Structure formats: structure tokens, C-alpha cells
Amino acid sequence: MSFVPGQPVTAVVERIEIQKLSQGPNLVLGFCIGGGIDQDPGQNPFSDDKADKGIYVTRVSPGGPADVAGLKIGDKIMQVNGWDMTVVTHDQARKKLTKKNEHVVRLLVTRKTLEEAVKQSMSRPGPSPAPSPFEAGNKMQRRRNLKHLTKG
Structure with missing residues (x-):
């Protein structure tokens, strides 16, 4: 993902x-990462x-x-709590994300397209559609929502 003057932002x-x-x-945190300068980029x-x-999000636990x-699979992690993540090993990235004394992680990520970002921001207020170990009663709430949507 690089910027070329005169070309559309991707x-x-x-x-x-x-x-x-x-x-x-x-x-x-409820997500997994892949990549790093010590990994094979051809497998990304x-x-x-x-x-x-780079370091990419490879899995996000629904409801986690x-x-x-708002983190999404495929997001590229550029910074973690202000630390540059563009030239780090996989293990260095993991250690920055999982520091025991930090209860909040602030990420700067890039996402492939503006369209994806707009879709994501429009859908934020609603609950995660998939059942999750992090959400008690998620299945029951979905049933209630479905009944509400199917009425008249």
C-alpha cells in the first residue's frame, strides 16, 4: 500500500x-497477527x-x-501506542501488543479502500453478527432482533 501522486488513494x-x-x-485483545520482517512476505x-x-491482522474474535x-481482518498495523511497527519482527510486534502493564492499546492501521472504511464506520453501532464467547446472550438477542425485523 503505497501512495503515488496523481493516482487514487487505495x-x-x-x-x-x-x-x-x-x-x-x-x-x-481478541485478534491475531501475521507478518514481520522475519517472515516470508510471499505468504501474506x-x-x-x-x-x-508489514504486520497484518489475520483473525478477529467476534464480539471481542x-x-x-472496529479492527478488521486485513488491517495493516502501522503503530502500537506510538511505536513504529513497519519494520519489526513478528515477535517484536506480539510483545508490543501484549504488554502486561497496558490495559489500552492504541493502533494506527491502514485499510485497503475508502469504501471498506466507510462501510465499517456505518456498521459500528450494531452488535457483532456472529456468536461469541465474549457476548453473553448473543443468540437470544439476535432472535429478538430477527422477530422485530420480520414484523409488518
Whole structure:
């Protein structure tokens, strides 16, 4: 994802703040990453540039802290709490994200298109559509919503 003057913008930048969830002694973010300067960029399904060694979001737990904050699969993580993540190993990125003394993670991410960002921002207020271990009663709430939508 690089900018070429005179060409349309193919990525947007978004700030995302994730409140870690306490699960016993652990603080959970609810997402997984892939990539890093020590990984094979040819295996990255999220970048058209097969030389891109950035850190990407590979999984987001439905209803988890990252999902609630608006993080999406395929987002490229540029910064974590102000730290540059563009030239780091996979392990360095993981350590920055999982610091035990930080209960909030502030990310700067790039997303492929403006259209994706607009869709995401328009859909934020609603609950996650998939069942989740993070949301008690999610299935029941969906049934209530479905009944409401199908009436007259």
C-alpha cells in the first residue's frame, strides 16, 4: 500500500483504541497477527505487494475487544501506542501488543479502500453478527432482533 501522486488513494488510515479484556491473569485483545520482517512476505494474503513485510491482522474474535473497537481482518498495523511497527519482527510486534502493564492499546492501521472504511464506520453501532464467547446472550438477542425485523 503505497501512495503515488496523481493516482487514487487505495488505503485509508484509521486510529483504533482497544480496551483489553481481563480473563483471569491474562489481558485479551481478541485478534491475531501475521507478518514481520522475519517472515516470508510471499505468504501474506492481505497485500498485493509480495515484498510487504508489514504486520497484518489475520483473525478477529467476534464480539471481542478488537471487534468492538472496529479492527478488521486485513488491517495493516502501522503503530502500537506510538511505536513504529513497519519494520519489526513478528515477535517484536506480539510483545508490543501484549504488554502486561497496558490495559489500552492504541493502533494506527491502514485499510485497503475508502469504501471498506466507510462501510465499517456505518456498521459500528450494531452488535457483532456472529456468536461469541465474549457476548453473553448473543443468540437470544439476535432472535429478538430477527422477530422485530420480520414484523409488518
